[in-house]
Amino acid sequence: MxxxxxxxxxxxxxxxxxxxxxxxxxxxxxxxxxxxxxxxxFTPPGKLYEVHGDKMHLYTGGEGDVTVVLASGWGTADPYVDYYPLYEKLAPDTKFAVYDRFGYGYSDRTDKKRDVDTVADELHELLQVSGQKPPYVLVAHSLGSLETLRFAQKYPDLVKGIVMIDGGNPEFYATGQDNLADTIGGFANQFRIKTGLFRLSMQVPAVVDASNANRNELKLVPEDLRKVDKTALLLNYGNANTIDELRETQRNAKTVIANKHPLSVPLTILTADYFGKPEPDWVKTQSEFKSWSTLSKQITVKDTEHYIHQYHPDIVADEILQIVKK
Structure with missing residues (x-):
């Protein structure tokens, strides 16, 4: 040359x-x-409380002697928005409380590991410092099942019943080999986030619709709250706490299993039918989930995706209220 x-x-x-x-x-x-x-x-609709040295968000409403505590699944950027269709159904008949784990919604991010005992203890402290009164009906979506079951194991006298909204059986999570944490927390994805490429992609309506596809495109959520949800996703997606939750999933599931004994409170398992295309392993472990309580039942909810409460909040609310009124 x-x-x-x-x-x-x-x-x-x-x-x-x-x-x-x-x-x-x-x-x-x-x-x-x-x-x-x-x-x-991005202002909190509820109140912030100091829990283990950081600020944790709790949104409450309704009235009654029983409090329905709503735990979101992994990656649900703003539980306050996500649970809107459900707590609107619950509010006339009972008190409800939607909480944000650290790294979600309006809560701080924390330097504490996301092991299931820590998460359950944080919820316990939040309910105490915010003045919530038991008994509690615990409602969990997806991966929220682990912290909910661990809470019931550690504080059984506070729990009146549990409802799982396509919540995962701990046995399912204990055997999983999902590398999603490496994908979300990996260089390529973190590069997208930090350089604004992810934010830029979320300005395209088709991309937003795709991200909400398994949430019924948030059709039951008001337009102003859809905008809030998008903002929450842009602020919270891929943060260290949510990634650590994924990395701890298998270990957390094994902790819950190690402390397994049939609960003596009602356990209702609502399983999505995934519009007729469910995964066989999920279906099998959902049926086996009934072994976690002596008072359990499973219901397959038709015409739904993973976020059942975004498709048929009335069915979910009815099952919760059955336990509330017992």
Whole structure:
């Protein structure tokens, strides 16, 4: 290669490198400025309470002698929005409390490990410091099943009953080999988040619709709350606490299993039919989930995806209220 062409090649490489640096810098600035603006408008609808040295969010409503405690599944960026169709059904008949684990919704992020005992103890302290009164009917969606069962194991005298909304059987999670934590927490995905590429993609309506596909596209949620949900996702997606939850899933499931004894309170297991296309392993372990209580029942809810409460909140509310009124 001649010196002339070598110089041209060097110039091209310098130009390309400069362009990459400019684009990366622009993306980083876009992400930081946009996140700062979102944080100013992302105000808690409930109250923040100090729990283990950090602030934890709790949204309550309704009235009654029993409190329905709603635990979200993994990756549900804003439980307050996600559970809207359900607590609107519950409010006329009972008190409810939606809480945000650390790293979710309006709660702080914490440096404490997301092991199931810590998470259950945080919920216990939150309910105490916020003045909630037992008995509690615990409602859990998806991975929220683990902290809910562990809470019932540690504080059985406080629990009146449990409802699982397509909540996972601990035996299912204990044998899983999902590498989702490596994907969400990996370099490529974190690069998307920090450089604003993820935020930019969420400006495309089709992408937003796809992200809400298994939540019935949030059709039962008011438009203003859909915007709040999107903001929560942009602020919370891929943070260290949510990734640590995934990494701890198998270990947490084994902790719950190690302390297994049939509960003496009602356990209702609501299983999604996934519009006729469920995974066989999930179906099998959902049926086996009944062994976790001496007073259990399982109901398969038709025409639903994983977020059953976004499709048929009336069915979910009816099952919860049956336990509340016992």
């Amino acid at each position: 001649s010196k002339k062409w070598r110089k041209r090649l060097v110039k091209f490489l310098i130009f390309d490198l400069s362009l990459i640096i400019i684009l990366l810098s622009t993306g980083l600035i876009y992400q930081q400025i946009s996140s700062s603006q979102d944080e100013k408008t």
